[in-house]
Amino acid sequence: MDFPILQGFAILAGANFLTQRGAYMAKGMSKSQVLSALADKTNHSRKDVAMMVEELVSLAYSEAKKSGEFTIHGLGKLIKKQRAARMGRNPATGEAIKIPAKTVVKFRVAKAAKDAIL
Numbered sequence: 001m002d003f004p005i006l007q008g009f010a011i012l013a014g015a016n017f018l019t020q021r022g023a024y025m026a027k028g029m030s031k032s033q034v035l036s037a038l039a040d041k042t043n044h045s046r047k048d049v050a051m052m053v054e055e056l057v058s059l060a061y062s063e064a065k066k067s068g069e070f071t072i073h074g075l076g077k078l079i080k081k082q083r084a085a086r087m088g089r090n091p092a093t094g095e096a097i098k099i100p101a102k103t104v105v106k107f108r109v110a111k112a113a114k115d116a117i118l
Contacts, residue, residue: 081104
């Protein structure tokens, strides 16, 4: 199957909603809405689009785990990074504590995405 949707893959904004404090915040699209929008745009079935998106996510996870990074050009890059051990402070008692080293996942937004959104 040919899926040209990756060329124009973008996050589409949904409706606004009122928060508890009275401020308006943008509400993103649900997974179902994203799949329907992509299916309409590409003239593929919703089932085919859902399968492609699931495979893309699965590929991103496996490649990031194996090689340490996965890039979707124009959107961004998933990066697996080792964080060093460090000293921290318990905010309740002020006592110094040792925070162990750990591996974290970061997402670095592509310049093209920043330019398009901002």
